[in-house]
Amino acid sequence: MQASVRPALSVNLPPIATSALARETPEALAMRMTISKLDFFYGPKQTLFDVSMGIAVNKVTSLIGPSGCGKSTLLRTLNRMYETIRGARLRGEILLDGQSILAQDVTALRRRVGMVFQRPNPFPKSIFDNVAYGLKINGSKLPISDAVEKSLRHAALWDEVKDHLHKSAYELSGGQQQRLCIARALAVEPEVLLLDEPCSALDPISTAKIEELLVQLKDICTITIVTHNMQQAARVSDFTAFLLTGQLIEFSPTPQLFTTPGDPRTEAYITGRFG
Amino acid sequence: MATTTTIVPSAGPVAGSRSFLSRLREGDEIARMITFLFAASVVLVTVLLVFELWQGSVLARHKFGFNFFHTSVWDPIFEQFGALPFIYGTLVTAAVALLIAVPLGIGAAIFLAELAPARVSDTLEFFIDLLAAVPSVIYGVLGVFIVVPLMRQYVQPALKHSLGFLPLFQGPAYGVGFLTAGIVLAIMVIPYIISVSREVLLSVPRDQREAALSLGATRWESTWKVVVPFARAGIFGSIFLALARALGETMAVTMVIGNTPTISASLLSPGYSIAAVIANEFTEATGELHTQSLIELGLVLFLLTFLLNGFARLLIVTTSRRGSGMGNV
Structure with missing residues (x-):
């Protein structure tokens, strides 16, 4: 896929994030996205305070924290989905491959940074048309049916739906619908895939399938996932960021964060003392 | 819906x-x-x-049988009654009304639900609800004093001048007629279409919009290709409501249609509608057959509404089997 062959750009990271990562990983990790000194406001209310972190290329980065800590907000800044909410604004800088996302065309940005939502939200169309939607609006030159098959295979859904691509997406189970939404997002070949608690409405078996899928998808894109489920973060992600009341408390490689947390608040959260 | x-x-x-x-x-x-x-x-x-x-309507039904539906003579003196000009007038005025009101109404609803700031949308909605509550006789007066003179002096001559080669726009410009009645009806039904369609569009789940936006759709693409199709069944519902209102509207139509039972291809020609003739003649009908024929016209109007509604529902069922997210009719 396009994303994997694109040369990784090395990007200057703010000191905190670089030191945390560089200490743990000897080879300097290439960053797909870099967030620096990000403040976020809903109207007069500030919900993110001075967040700086990087999203490493072809890794899974998870954002954890109690409800209302700002993890979904942070995710929604990465494809500027926050702009759909009136009165929302941010201060700071977010780079994608070294370029500010705020300066670029928002539709072009969202093609490069795809998103999967909390509840499966397929369009009321056929399975095929759901996956083809992004290709059609973007005027893809590829033969659409090949691209649809490829995306459904990537989302590990092809074998289940190949014989009834023209059935309504609403006839699928919840877990299948969510994988369809992943296929829909993958169809436009994004470099980054954002997932906002993608399993919170699913049963354990469907959840396991999606977790397995995410680990495989690393090869073709960079993944950022918000989850309220710490075990899930531990299972799927390479890096974990812990947020609390709008502040980034700790950002480290996942094994380190869960075994030897550097901050007492992180420790309190992962041992279940609050949240 | x-x-x-x-x-x-x-x-x-x-x-x-x-x-x-x-x-x-x-x-x-x-x-x-x-x-x-x-x-x-x-x-x-x-x-x-x-x-x-x-x-x-038993007498009229026995006397005229099926001829009632396809004869055009309406003569209370010789007691000959045929419903065709009234059926024609009812259908033509309703069709003209919907042709004007549907694009305008849905366009306005899309603006109010998707594009306008919430405060503007809510303020306008208040006025739209007010318009929907205006009694039809007021619209009739508006039609007689404003629309009819405008049509006679400007619109109809202009139409004849530019599109006069079409049979639709031929004949003298009386001001009253099918087109004028259709326009007044359109003004009356637009608030219904806007109000209901706006509610339906607003109730489309937020995540549908976001799904489209997250794929790189522009705001308009997400509105037109995702939100509107999702709300399709509900928007159709608003059109049915408008259609039912247009078919049965009495007062305003009587005042501007010309009250002449004619069948003419020209929209400029005066005509008559079922509801209008019942309103005009019922109190003055002398003969038993005349009264019964008017009642039979009422039956015809009922059937017409019934059939059109049934047909429209069928249309939704067949088109929204996959495609619409709401209202499995």
Whole structure:
């Protein structure tokens, strides 16, 4: 896929994030996205305070924290989905491959940074048309049916739906619908895939399938996932960021964060003392 | 719009395990019976209505039979009655009204629901609801004093000048006629279309919009290709409401249609509609056959509305099997 062959750009990271990562990983990790000194406001209310972190290329980065800590907000800044909410604004800088996302065309940005939502939200169309939607609006030159098959295979859904691509997406189970939404997002070949608690409405078996899928998808894109489920973060992600009341408390490689947390608040959260 | 199938709540497994008397005491059974009665009254009124119209038109039905539907003479003196010009006028004016009102109404609803700031949308909605509540005779007066002179002096001559080669726009410019009645009807039904469509569009889940946006759709692409199709069944509902109103509208149409039972391809020609002729002649009908023919016209209007609504519902069922997210009709 396009994303994997694109040369990784090395990007200057703010000191905190670089030191945390560089200490743990000897080879300097290439960053797909870099967030620096990000403040976020809903109207007069500030919900993110001075967040700086990087999203490493072809890794899974998870954002954890109690409800209302700002993890979904942070995710929604990465494809500027926050702009759909009136009165929302941010201060700071977010780079994608070294370029500010705020300066670029928002539709072009969202093609490069795809998103999967909390509840499966397929369009009321056929399975095929759901996956083809992004290709059609973007005027893809590829033969659409090949691209649809490829995306459904990537989302590990092809074998289940190949014989009834023209059935309504609403006839699928919840877990299948969510994988369809992943296929829909993958169809436009994004470099980054954002997932906002993608399993919170699913049963354990469907959840396991999606977790397995995410680990495989690393090869073709960079993944950022918000989850309220710490075990899930531990299972799927390479890096974990812990947020609390709008502040980034700790950002480290996942094994380190869960075994030897550097901050007492992180420790309190992962041992279940609050949240 | 989600049509609710009236399901009489059946005694479920829980209810069944208790005795009728205990259910009665706890109120479940009473609530069930009372609400069932209310729901049944709708059917009852409809059946009574058809029965009365059927009974009241017995003479006319026997005398004219099917000729009633396809003859054009309406002559109270020689007691010859044919409904065709009225059916024609009703259908043509309703069609003109919808042709104008549907694009305008849906366009306005899209603006209010998707593009306008919330405050503007809510303020305008207040005025739209106000418009929907204006009595039809007021629209009739507006038609007589404003639309008719405008049509006679400017619109109709201009239409004849530019599109006069079409049979649709030929003949003298009287001001009154099918086109004028259609325009006044359009003004009357637009508030219904806007109001209902706006509500339906606003109720489309937020995540549908976001799904489209997250794929790189522009705001307009997400509105037009995702939100509007999702709301399609509901938007159709608003159009039915408008159609029903346009078919049955009496006062405003009577004042601007010209009240002449003619069938003409030209929209500039005066005409007549079913509701208008009933309103105009019912109190003055002398002969029994005349009265009964008017009642039969009422029956025809009922059937017409019934058929068109049924046809429109069929249209939704066949087009929204996959495609619409709401209202499985």
